Amino acid sequence: MTVTPLFWLVPIASVVALAMAWFFFKSMMKADEGTPRMREIAEHVRKGAMAYLKQQYLVVLKVFLVLVVLFAFMAYVLKIQNPWVPFAFLTGGLFSGLAGFFGMKTATYASARTANAARKSLDGGLRIAFRSGAVMGLVVVGLGLLDIALWFIALSYVYGTDHVALITITTTMLTFGMGASTQALFARVGGGIYTKAADVGADIVGKVEADIPEDDPRNPATIADNVGDNVGDVAGMGADLYESYCGSILSTAALGATAFASAGEMQMRAVIAPMIIAAVGIFLSLIGIFLVRTKEGASMSQLLRSLAVGTNTSAVLIAIATFLILYGLGLDNWIGLSFSVISGLTAGVIIGQATEFYTSHSYKPTQAISESAQTGSATVIIKGIGTGMISTCIPVLTIGVAIMLSYLCANHFDLSMSAESISKGLYGIGIAAVGMLSTLGITLATDAYGPIADNAGGNAEMSELGEEVRHRTDALDALGNTTAATGKGFAIGSAALTALALLASYVEEIKIAMTRAMESGQQFIDAAGNAFDPSKASMPEMMEYFQVTLMNPRVLVGVFIGAMAAFLFCGLTMGAVGRAAAKMVDEVRRQFREIKGILEGKATPDYGSCVEISTRAAQHEMILPSLLAIIIPIVTGVVLGVAGVLGLLVGGLCAGFTLAVFMANAGGAWDNAKKFVEEGNFGGKGSDVHKATIVGDTVGDPFKDTSGPSLNILIKLMSMDSIVMAGLTVACNLM
C-alpha cells in the first residue's frame, strides 16, 4: 500500500500551525507592556511561573526516567514489550511539556500587555488576550500533529505499509499517548494544587477575614495566585488537551487499522482519515481565529458574538469539510462516518450549553444557589452539591446518545456484535472524538484566553490602574468564563469518547502481546481446553477467551475498583489543596500580624514566601495521586487479568466522567453564584449573603480547577497505562 498523498497535509498543517503561533507571539510581543509598575508585577509572575515549571519538570523527569528504564527492561530484557515504547513514551512527554511551556510563556508575557491595551479600549485588550490564547491553541495542535507525522513517517519507513505493518505502526504510536498522559496528569494535578492553594488561601484571609478585594497588592498570596493561574490553567490545560488531541487521533488510527485490516487500500485511508480531519481542522481554526475581530467600542454582547462567530464558524466548516475529506479519501461508508463526526460535534455543543445553563448566573440553577446563601454558607454548599449532581444528567445522556449514534452510523446500523460490526462501530466512536477536537486550535484559544484576561485583571489591580481599566478587564474575564463552558464540553466529551476507543485498542494490544508471547513459546488454552491462537482471534473471540461478561466476578470487581479510583483520586487532590491552603492561610495571617503597616499599604508583603509554599506543596502533593493512577491499572492487570482491567476502565470511565461533570459544574456554579451576589443581588458585596457565597466559591475552587479537570486525564491515563502494560498483564496474570 502506498501512503495517500493527502497524508502530506498533516505535516504541512502542523508547520503552518507552529508558524502562525510564532507570528501571533511576535506580534503580541510588539505591544507595550505598560507602566514600570505593570512590568515589574508581570516580571514577578513570569519568574514565579517559570521557576515553578522548571521544578515541576524536574520531578516529572525523574518519574519519566524510572518509567523509561522499566519499559526498556520490559522491552529488551523480558521481551514482553514493543521495543519502540521507551522512545515513544519520551517524545509524548516531551512534546506535551513543550506545549505547556510555550503556552505559559506566551500567557505570562501577554497579561500586562492585555491590561495595558485595556487602558485604551476593551477590544484592544480582547485582541491581545485572544491572539495570545491562540498561540497556545496552535502550539498544541501543531506539536501534536508534528509528533504524529514524524512517527508515522519513521515507522512506515521501518515497517513498510502493508496490512500487518499498519497495525504495528498505529499500536506503537498509541504508546506515545502514555507519555503525554503522564506529563499531563502531573501538570494538571501539580498546577491545580499550586493555583488553588494560593487562590483559596488568598481568598480566606483576604476576602473573608481582612475584607480587602481580590488581587489587592496588600495580600501576600496575590502573586502566587496569579502565578497559579498560569501554571494551572494555562500550562496544565495545554498538556491536558495535547494529550486528548493526540489520544483521539492515535486511537482512531489504531482502530481503523484493525477494522479495515482485510479491506485492501481502505485500511490506509482509515488510518490517515483522523489525521487529515485534524489537519484540515487547523486551517479552519485559523479562519475562525482571524474572524474574531471587533469594532472599536464594542458592547459586551458584541464581544461575545465575535468570539462565538469564530468558534461556531470553525465547527460548522469542519462538519462540512468532513464529508469532503472522507469522500475525497474514498473511504467506505463515508456518509455514515461523517454523521458519526457530526454526532460527536453536536454532543460537544450540547454538553457545553448544559454546562453554561448550570453554571452561568444568567440561569436559574446558579441564581438559586445565590438565593440559598440567605440562610448561610451551609445551605450554599448543600445547594451547590445538589445542583452539581443533578447537572450530570444531560451530559451523560448526551454522551450516551452520541456513543450509540456514532457507533451505529459507522457500521450501517448493525447491532449484531459481529467482529466487523464492533470494530467499525468503535472506529465511528473514535472519529467522533477526533471531530470534536479537530477545531482545538480555536476552542483552546478561547479557553486559554480566560486565565490571560484573569491575570490582566490581577495586574491592573496590583498596578492600581483605576476603576475603569479594572472594569474592562473584569468584562474580558467574564467573557472568558462564558466561552470556557463550551471548551469544557468538548474537553470532557472527547475524553469520554477517546477513552471508549482506547478500550478497544487495549484488547488489540493484549492480542499483540499474546502473539509475541506465543512466538516465544507460550501456549494459550481456552475454557473448552482447546489451543487458542491470539494472532487469528477476532475482537469477540478475544472477549470470549477472557470471559469479559458482566457475570464474571473479575469484571465486577474491576468496575468497583474503577469507580473507587476516581473517588480516591479526587479525595487525594482535594486533601492536598486543603493542606496547602491551610499553610498559605497561616503564612498570610503571620505576615498581616508581623509586618507592620502591610494592611495600610505602607509595607510590602513578602510575596516570595507564598510562592514558595505553593511550589513546595504542589511538588510534594502531586506525587501520590499521580503514582496511584499509574499503579492501580498495573496491579489490577496482574491480579484480575484482562477481564478485571476492562472492568476497571469501564468503571473508571463512567464514574469518573460523572464525577468530573459534577465537580466542574458545582465549582463553576458556586463561582458565578458569588458573582451574581456581587452584581448587587441579595444584598450585594460585603453582605452576609456575599460572605456565604465566598465560602461556596472557595470550596468550588479545587472542585473545578484541581480535582474535576484532573479526572479527564485520569480516565485516559488509566487506559493508556493498561495499553502500555499489556505485555506485563499477559506475562504475570495471577488468576
Place this chain on the structure above:
Amino acid sequence: MTVTPLFWLVPIASVVALAMAWFFFKSMMKADEGTPRMREIAEHVRKGAMAYLKQQYLVVLKVFLVLVVLFAFMAYVLKIQNPWVPFAFLTGGLFSGLAGFFGMKTATYASARTANAARKSLDGGLRIAFRSGAVMGLVVVGLGLLDIALWFIALSYVYGTDHVALITITTTMLTFGMGASTQALFARVGGGIYTKAADVGADIVGKVEADIPEDDPRNPATIADNVGDNVGDVAGMGADLYESYCGSILSTAALGATAFASAGEMQMRAVIAPMIIAAVGIFLSLIGIFLVRTKEGASMSQLLRSLAVGTNTSAVLIAIATFLILYGLGLDNWIGLSFSVISGLTAGVIIGQATEFYTSHSYKPTQAISESAQTGSATVIIKGIGTGMISTCIPVLTIGVAIMLSYLCANHFDLSMSAESISKGLYGIGIAAVGMLSTLGITLATDAYGPIADNAGGNAEMSELGEEVRHRTDALDALGNTTAATGKGFAIGSAALTALALLASYVEEIKIAMTRAMESGQQFIDAAGNAFDPSKASMPEMMEYFQVTLMNPRVLVGVFIGAMAAFLFCGLTMGAVGRAAAKMVDEVRRQFREIKGILEGKATPDYGSCVEISTRAAQHEMILPSLLAIIIPIVTGVVLGVAGVLGLLVGGLCAGFTLAVFMANAGGAWDNAKKFVEEGNFGGKGSDVHKATIVGDTVGDPFKDTSGPSLNILIKLMSMDSIVMAGLTVACNLM
C-alpha cells in the same frame, strides 16, 4: 421432593422473634415516663411522628395502587407478567411498612422513659434504649421471615415442590422484594428529607445565629427535629433493612433453585439454606441481646464493651452455626459455602471498622477535619469531602475481595465461567449477604438504639432535667454513634452483595419472561440466525444471546446511565433538603422576630408550624427522586434492552456504592469533628473554629442521613424493578 423438616424452623423463629419483640415492648412500657413536662414533650413528638407516618403511608398507598394496577394489567391482560406479582408486591410493601411503624411506635414511647431512667443511672438508660431498639430489630426479622415462610408454604401448596416448581416459587417470591424496596425508598427519602430539613434548619438559626444549644426548647424547630429522628432514622431504617434482609434471602433462594436445578434433593436444600441460616440467626441474636447487661455505675468503655459483647457473640456464633446448618442440611460443598458466609461476615466487620476509623474523632482523619476548621468553614468542607472520598478505598477493596472469595469458595475455586461455575459462585455471593444480615436482630438493635438515645437527650434538654442527666444521655448518644458504624458496614456491604445476586436473578427472570412469550407464540432468533430456546438456555448462553459484553455500546451506555442515576438521585435529595431547610430557617427566624420573649424563654414557640413544614416538604419532595428510581430501569429496558439494563445495574451498583460510602463517611466525620471541638479542642464550644465545624456538620446531615442511606435502597430497587419489569423489557425492547 419433600420440604426438609428443618424448614419449620423458619416460621417458628419468626414467631419467636415477634413474641420477644412484644415482650420487650411490654416491659419497656412498664417503665415510668417521668415528669409531666417529659410526658408532654414525648406526646408532642409521638403525635408528630405518627401524623407524619400516616400521611407518608397515604402517599405511598397511592403509588402502590398505581403500580398494582399496572402489574395486574401486565399479568392478566398483556399476560407478560407472573400472576402472583401484584399480591407479592403488596405484601412486601405492607410488611415493610409495618416494620417501620412498630419500630417507630416503640421508639417514641421509649425516649422519655430512657431519659427518665438516665436520671437515676447510665445503665438503666442503656437497658431501656437498647431493649427498645431490639424491638425494632426483632420486628424486622420476624416479619421478614413470616412473610417468606407464608409465601413459601402457600406457593409450594399451589405449584408442588418439583425442580421446575422451586424455580417458579423462588422467582415469584423475589418480586415481593419490589414492594419492600418501594416502601423502603419512600420511607428513607421522605423520612430523610423530613429529619434533615428540621435538623439543618434548627442548627442554622439555633446554633449558628442565635447561639442557643441543640434541642433547646426555645428553638421552634426542635420538636420537628426530634420527630425527624423517629421518622427518618427509625422508621426509615426499619423499612430499609427489612428490604435488605428479605432481598438477600430471596435472591439467594432463587439462585439456589437455579444452581442446583439438576441436583435432585440438593435443590430444595439450597433453596431453604438461606432461610434456615436467617432463622438460626434470630435465636443467636436473642442470645446476644440478653448478653447486653451492665453493672450499676459502669464506665463508658464498659458500656461499649457490653454492647460489643452482644453483637460479636452473635456474629461468632452464626459463623460456627453456619457450618453445622449447612452440614446438617447435607448441602454439597458445605465447607466452601460456609467460608463464603464467613467472608461476607468478615467484610461487614472490616467495613464497619473502616467506617469507625474515618468517622470517629478518636482517629486522625476526623481530628484533621477539626484542625482544618482553624482556617474557616471552607477548608472544613474541602477537607471533609476529601476524607470522605478517600474513605471509599477500604470498603470497595473489601467488597471486592469478599465477592471473589465468596464466589470462589462456593464453586471449588472454578474461574472457568461455565454455566455451573457461575451459578454456584453467585449462590455463594448471595449466601455471604445472608450471613452478613443473619444477626440483624441484634445489629439493628444497636442501630435503632442510637436515635432513641438521641431523642432521650432531646427530651432531657427540653424538660430541663439538668446538666448531669444530659451528660448521661450524651454518653448514650455517643455510644450509639460508635456502634452505628458497624451497623452501617453490614447494611451497605450486604446491599452490594445482594444487588450482585439480584443481577443473576434478573437474567433468570428474563429467561422466564421469554419462555412465557415463546409459549404465546413469539420466536427468538440469535445473532447467527438460529432459533433460540430460552427455556433451555444456560446463564452464559443467555449472556451471549443478549451480547452482554463490555464492547456492546448498549452495555456501556447502560453503565454510564447507572452511574449518573446515583448522582442524579443524590442531587435531587440534597436539593430537597436544601429547599426544605431554607423554609424552616425562614420560619424559625420569623418566630424569633415576631413572638416576643421567645429567646428569653418567656413565650412558647409555635412547634406545630415547623412540624408542618417538614411534613409537607418531605411528602412533596420525596415523589420525584423515588419515581425516577422506578422509571429509569424501565425506560432503559425498553430502549436498550437486557444488555443495557445489566449495564445500568452494574454502573448503578458500583458508582452508587462508592458514592454512598463517600457521603455517609464524610457526613459522619463532619459530625464528629464538631464533637471533637466541643470537647475543648482548637478553642472549644462557641469559638470560631466551633462555628466552622457546625457548617461542616450541617452540610453533612443530608449526606449521611438522606442521600447516602437512600442510595443503599436505590441500588437494590433498580434491580428489583428490572426483575419485576422483565416481561415488559422482553415484550417491547426497541433495539
